[in-house]
Amino acid sequence: MMKRPAIFLDRDGTLIEDLHYPKDPEKVKWVSGAPQALKELQNLGFLLFVVSNQSGVGRGIITDSEFRSVHERVCKLLKESGIEILEFAYCFHKPEDLCKCRKPETKLILDLAKTHSIDLSRSYTVGDKWSDVLLGVRVGANGILLGSAQPEQNPPDLERQNQSNFPTWAEVVAFIRRSKIN
Ligand SMILES: [Mg+2]
Numbered sequence: 001m002m003k004r005p006a007i008f009l010d011r012d013g014t015l016i017e018d019l020h021y022p023k024d025p026e027k028v029k030w031v032s033g034a035p036q037a038l039k040e041l042q043n044l045g046f047l048l049f050v051v052s053n054q055s056g057v058g059r060g061i062i063t064d065s066e067f068r069s070v071h072e073r074v075c076k077l078l079k080e081s082g083i084e085i086l087e088f089a090y091c092f093h094k095p096e097d098l099c100k101c102r103k104p105e106t107k108l109i110l111d112l113a114k115t116h117s118i119d120l121s122r123s124y125t126v127g128d129k130w131s132d133v134l135l136g137v138r139v140g141a142n143g144i145l146l147g148s149a150q151p152e153q154n155p156p157d158l159e160r161q162n163q164s165n166f167p168t169w170a171e172v173v174a175f176i177r178r179s180k181i182n
């Protein structure tokens, strides 16, 4: 079977505005340009996944039902825009749990890639934190930073050629379109 390319999307601050431990579905709003961008990426033939750290759940700041209602609201917005997310992968752990799924740990993406036959070398991570970029590089994909986050750390295994930074979703899509290998 031919392996397919994918985009692994961060959720908070990338698809929807970052509300810091979101619990109210009424407050869920798109990041500017996100739905149009996702539609275009979908049309370019990328499978779309959401990979998100939700430590608010593990910390007890967000209840399971609050988490679920925000998740359902996000699903509804995506559906209204005709966007298909193949799978959502969440880590609910706290950093001190030292799990293997909290980004920039790689388990969530590696599991998705295996399950869905993804060609990681033709895939991208997109997120609003440098850890999202590091994650992309670590799994052998391309890491894209959306917006203007300051570097959190300077990880030694970051390979510059596989990382990019763009201020808007439109520029992210233009870059992926240019660099797409068929
Ligand atoms: Mg984020």
Ligand SMILES: [Zn+2]
Residues within 6 Å of the ligand: 091, 092, 093, 099, 100, 101, 102
């Ligand atoms: Zn985890």
